Amino acid sequence: MKHILIGGLEVSCLGLGAMSMSGFYDIGAGSDEESTRTIHRALELGVTHIDTAEIYGPYINEELVGRAIKGRRDQVVIATKFGFVSHAGGGPGVIDSSPANIRIAVEGSLKRLGTDYIDLYYQHRVDRNTPIEDTVGTLAQLIKEGKIKHIGLSEAGVDTIRRAHAVHPITALQTEYSLWTRDPEAELLPLLRELGIGFVPYSPLGHGFLTGQIKSPEDLADNDWRKTNPRFIGENFQRNLRIVEEVKAVADQLGATTAQIALAWLLAQGNDIAPIPGTRRVARVEENIASESIELSSEQLKRLNNLTPASGERHSEAGMAAIDR
Numbered sequence: 001m002k003h004i005l006i007g008g009l010e011v012s013c014l015g016l017g018a019m020s021m022s023g024f025y026d027i028g029a030g031s032d033e034e035s036t037r038t039i040h041r042a043l044e045l046g047v048t049h050i051d052t053a054e055i056y057g058p059y060i061n062e063e064l065v066g067r068a069i070k071g072r073r074d075q076v077v078i079a080t081k082f083g084f085v086s087h088a089g090g091g092p093g094v095i096d097s098s099p100a101n102i103r104i105a106v107e108g109s110l111k112r113l114g115t116d117y118i119d120l121y122y123q124h125r126v127d128r129n130t131p132i133e134d135t136v137g138t139l140a141q142l143i144k145e146g147k148i149k150h151i152g153l154s155e156a157g158v159d160t161i162r163r164a165h166a167v168h169p170i171t172a173l174q175t176e177y178s179l180w181t182r183d184p185e186a187e188l189l190p191l192l193r194e195l196g197i198g199f200v201p202y203s204p205l206g207h208g209f210l211t212g213q214i215k216s217p218e219d220l221a222d223n224d225w226r227k228t229n230p231r232f233i234g235e236n237f238q239r240n241l242r243i244v245e246e247v248k249a250v251a252d253q254l255g256a257t258t259a260q261i262a263l264a265w266l267l268a269q270g271n272d273i274a275p276i277p278g279t280r281r282v283a284r285v286e287e288n289i290a291s292e293s294i295e296l297s298s299e300q301l302k303r304l305n306n307l308t309p310a311s312g313e314r315h316s317e318a319g320m321a322a323i324d325r
C-alpha cells in the first residue's frame with residue numbers, strides 16, 4: 001500500500017480505526033477474536049496506521065489493540081487519544097486536558113498498548129478549561145521523555161490549531177470528513193496545508209451509512225450510538241439514503257462497492273489525507289483496503305463533489321457542543 005507523510009509522519013494511505021471493535025456500533029456479531037484477525041489482516045495488507053483512544057471501551061479497545069500488535073510493534077504507527085476521561089474524579093466522558101490528567105492518561109495508554117512509546121498522541125477534544133498552550137507544552141515534554149513521538153489534535157478549530165502549533169509542531173488533525181461531512185474544506189484544510197499539518201479523516205464511511213448497508217433505522221440496535229445521531233433519525237435518515245444511492249450509482253459504473261467509492265473519493269483529496277475507516281470484520285477490511293486501487297474519473301469526482309448535502313447535524317447536540325469551532 002502507498003505510504004504518505006502526514007505532518008512528517010509516514011503512514012499507509014489507509015489506516016484502520018479500532019473504535020467499533022469495542023462497542024459504540026452494534027450490528028451483527030463481533031468478537032475480540034474477529035477484531036484481532038481484522039487487525040492482523042490489515043497489517044498483512046500493508047496498513048501501518050491503527051487508531052484507538054483511551055475512551056474507547058473505555059480502556060478495553062487499547063488493550064485489544066495492544067494484544068493484537070504484540071510482537072509486531074515495529075510494523076505499526078499507533079495513534080491514541082487522551083482527554084475524554086478525567087482521572088481526577090470526573091471519569092469517562094469528562095473533557096480534561098490538564099497537564100496532571102495527561103500525565104496519568106499517558107501511563108495508562110502505554111501500559112494497555114504494551115509499548116514504551118505512542119507514535120501519535122491526540123488531544124481528543126479541546127478542553128475549554130485548560131489553555132491549549134499548557135496541553136501542548138506537556139505533550140512536548142512527553143516527546144522529550146520519549147513517551148510519545150508526535151502530537152495530534154482532534155476536532156480543534158483554526159484558532160486552537162494556530163496556537164497549538166506555535167508551541168510545538170502539530171503532526172495531524174483528526175476530524176470527521178467524508179462525502180457527507182465536507183465542513184473541513186472551507187477553513188481547516190487550507191490552514192493545515194499552510195502549516196504542514198496532516199489530516200486524518202475519521203468516520204470516512206459516515207459511521208457506516210455511506211456503505212449502503214444500513215437501510216433503515218431498525219437495522220440499528222437500541223443501544224447503538226448512532227440512534228442518537230441526527231443523520232440516522234426519522235426523515236433525515238430517509239433523505240440521506242438518497243446520497244447513498246448516488247454513491248452507489250458511481251460504484252456500479254466501476255464494479256466497486258459503495259464503501260470503496262466513499263474511500264476512493266477521500267484518497268483523491270490529497271496526499272496529506274490519511275483516512276481511518278473502522279471495521280471489526282476481516283472481509284470488510286479487505287474490501288476497504290482494495291479502494292486504494294480505484295481510479296475515479298473527473299466526471300465521477302464531479303458527481304461525488306456535487307452530492308446533496310447531508311440532512312442533520314453530524315453529532316447530537318451534546319456532541320456538537322464539544323466541538324471547537
Ligand SMILES: NC(=O)c1ccc[n+]([C@@H]2O[C@H](COP(=O)([O-])OP(=O)(O)OC[C@H]3O[C@@H](n4cnc5c(N)ncnc54)[C@H](OP(=O)(O)O)[C@@H]3O)[C@@H](O)[C@H]2O)c1
Pocket residue numbers: 016017018019020021025027028030051052124154155174175201202203204205206207208209211213259260276277278279280281284287288
Ligand atoms: N476523533 C474522534 O473524535 C473520532 C470519532 C469517531 C471515530 N473516530 C475514529 O475513526 C474511526 C472510523 O470511524 P467510525 O468507526 O466512526 O466510522 P466509519 O469508519 O465511517 O464506519 C464504521 C462503520 O462502518 C461499518 N463498515 C466498515 N466497513 C464497511 C464496509 N466495507 N461495508 C459495510 N459496512 C462497513 C463498520 O461496521 P463493522 O465494524 O461491523 O464492520 C462500522 O459500523 C474509528 O474507529 C475511530 O478510530 C474518531
